[in-house]
Amino acid sequence: MPVNPNDPRVKRTRQLLLQSFMELIEQKKNIYSISVQDITDRATVNRATFYAHFEDKYAFLECWMRQKFQRKLARELPNNSISNMSSLRSLIQIVFDFLALTRQYMIRTPENSPYEPLFESAIHKELYQLLFTWLSEEAKTPEAKKAVEPTALLISWGILGTAIQWSRDPQHRSGEEMVQEMLVVVAAGLAPVLEEPQKDAR
Template sequence: MLINTNDPRVKRTRQLMMQSFMDLLLERKNIYSISVQDIAARATVNRTTFYAHFADKFAFLECWMREKFQRKLKEELPDASIANMSGLRTLILSVFDFVARTRLYMKSEEDRQFEPLFEVAMQQELYQLLFEWLNKESNSISQEIVEATSLVTSWGIFGSAVQWSRNPENRSAEAMVQDVLVVVAASLAPVLQ
């Protein structure tokens, strides 16, 4: 059964389930221990409703992570402007901050199974943002080059953030962000000319 995600009732139900999950996460501090039944019960919907919206817990978690990441980027870049060094730095810093905060949810061995799912969801959102921005900003550059640049840049930013988040005590986020900014700006320059 396909549902219309633009329907206000569907949006409300999804938001209710997302908020219920966040409440449970704050109480338990463990993603793995939260079941579909727990989410449905807290949201006062039945499991059938949950499964009408999401194929399984993994699909729910991917959607949850995408929405959290999109919200973070909208808060930090309200006009989605990354057309200058300041905007690009804000974007990179936002990714670093979000990845570090997400790592806080990955305390147990069981929770670490979700890390690849979350990473792919975040990287894809970052790719989409960069792709849309480069499509607007680049003139007479082939679609293939825009796609490749978006892909390489999104993985470069995201991969750097993930690597840094594993040992944040070794180097400040600001120092790492500054170095990533230099590399990313240089890699984007040919596409933005």
């Protein structure tokens, strides 16, 4: 029987599992080596409880990554939304910083490769929704409204894809430099939706 995610007891159990996972990460410094059994032992619950809340380890890790990203957005993005080019720049910076922070726990091996698309998807969902909401509010003409969804998809994947590539080898370019260059590209990509697109993103 599916659990009710709005039940306070369910919320507490989920948070207990997620907190236990975070404690294990600090010990092992490697997301992929942590098993469901490790998590349930740490949380002092049985495996049946884990699977009542999460379909499998993949679902758990997606929830963990999305929640972690949501919290960073809530802390660092003004009003947790985009309202102008300044807040868009903040969002891009947050994505780069977040991937740099989490990359230290993601040791890349053939066995671990299935997890990366999962994490990318979790981050992308939040990124896309923020962009879609902002562009929907800004679009004034029928043509602009029609362009909202494809533009939000293009821009969100562009930001995330660039940040992912940079996080794998950040030595060649600083994050600040990459964010500024990305903002210029993104500003141009917003032209189909914004009536008066920013000419100079600097």
